[in-house]
Amino acid sequence: MMTTTETTEMAKSSPNPPANPALREERALPDLHALQTFLTVCEAGSMVLAAQRLGVSQSAVSQVIRSLEGEYGVQLFDRDVRPARPTRAGTILLEMADRLLAEARGVAEELRKSVRLDHAQLRLGCVDSFAATLGPALVRGLSRSARQLQLWSGLTPGLNAQLLGRELDLAICTEVPVADVKLAQRRLFSEHWVAVFPKGSAIAPMAEARELRHRVGGLPLIRYTQRSVIGQQVERFLRHIGVDAPRRFEFDATDPLLSLVAAGLGWAVTSPLCLWQSRAWVEEIDLVPLPPSRLGQRDFFLIYRGAEWSDIADDIARITCAVLERELVPAMRAMLPALPDDAIAPADIQTNPT
Template sequence: MAASKPPATVRRTLDMPDLRALETFVAVCDASSMVLAAERLGLSQSAVSQAIKSLEEDLELQLLDREVRPARPTHAGRVLHEAAARLLSQARATMDHVRATARQELAQIRLGCVDSFAATVGPPLIRAMSGKARQIQMWSGLTPTLTEQMLSRELDMVICTETSVQDPRVAQRLLFSESWVAVYPRDHPLPPPGAPRDLAASAGHLPLIRYSQRSVTGQQIDRYLRHLGVQAPRCYEFDATDPLLSLVASGLGWALSTPLCLWQSRHHLDAVRVVALPPSRLSQRHFFLLAREGEWAGLDDEVARVTREVIRHDTAPSIRRCLPALPETTLSCPDETPP
């Protein structure tokens, strides 16, 4: 068997042009001087000379005739000068187009929100953002679906209640928090104010009406009940607040919910009693804004700021007027450190 031949040395080819080197070469040709070209480009004369030399090595052609003073482009240099000038013009036009398109896209937001947020904070948020974004497209749904849509770039930003997103490019910032509250039928007897409150005992014979396990809210409430040691059989479960609250209003059970969820279905509030719960480690749910770092030129910061303003000056006061027995801390925004 014949011995195999060693692999031939592969000559490095110029797969893609070095635009900076081409810009340097065009500047030298236009200025008819390496010194003037270096001044115009803000480079040293040696950097300019090295860029021209690298181009000649890549092309295996002499581009400048250095025997004359000042150096003049050879025939190959004249061909390259003409082609490079066109290429650089196209490259600049491409960059301008990308910048213009990006600025236009920054004025359009595909915002995904959990249902309770979209139905309550969503309208005033859109009104407040109307002068900052040309168009806001709002999706609503469950947190797991929304986060998947963001990671697949179907959504630009997401406002959700809990997330396990591990992508380091996605920033997660706390917007506001709200505490769980117990909801009973209007005529259901409760212990007098100030008496120790036991959820199971307060409910009496009423079954617990739950948010489903498909929703993050349902999973969080189940953790909270386990934390309190409350065991309640699974009877009725819903993804949304409206059917859940309608059963409570009809006297068919009791539920745990939040001020924002109740505000979403406030047409039922006259038929229920809402009771604040003692604070504990798992007594709150938190809302977060998810957005990719560095892609929104501060528009994500503006969404966060406006959301907190809407909560403080619109949503929270409206809920307190309707449910004055709830403490102010039931719906609250974090303290913001000034920039």
């Protein structure tokens, strides 16, 4: 019979079972390294040969086997014969370990294959003018590599916030968010601002954008609202060329803006892509090219987490460039003959930029 002192010492020396059930579950998981050692012993026919294959000492192999026997409460090898042979329990474990290790080896390759070939729930955000013009062709081009594709449109600030919050995987915006070392960015293309006037305004071409302030006369300026990035960018451009017009009409979208220009109620500064998005109005307006200037363009950027989406980013850049050059720009020039040749300039295609 144990004394009180002996019982106390055993309690101190015995490991306490973890209180958290999740920890008990984790402890019960198979040790793949130990199973690999056991499998090597069975294949080699002895612990000596297994140790040589594994590059460890015989005692290390023997310790792993005894640890497995202690964990499962069974004897895995009959040590009364030479060389030692698996017991019935050892034979059963051998079959189970072989299947388990084969599945474990396939995890890495299966994961790489899934990421490469099956981009489940690819979530792409685009500013409205991009989504409405280049969006369909981009979806068509990505459908071969993305089984589930969601295309969201909106304003740049909202898209950037959704990207940072991981609600989006990639975003096509006209401004980049606050610097984040985890985010990569690449410029897809640029477009120059153009002025639009009511049909028949007969505005002569300009050598410098600053001449615009003398050509508008008393015609009111119709603006994009300042809560949109395009509104802020156009406003910076107008200040840069010295246009200071009263604030009367402001809109979030191009359709109502062009409808007022078509109705003869004012003039506006917009972009070729916005014109194509709202091309129902182009026959009722006059397009006036604006000479290039420091703030006379807007850029489209693809923003994404480089460590996760570099391959898809390459696809998006290639598809966008191809659609612009082969489809969109030729169609725009056919409908808008006054559009300059350099009104839209695709960026040079690069893969995995740093």
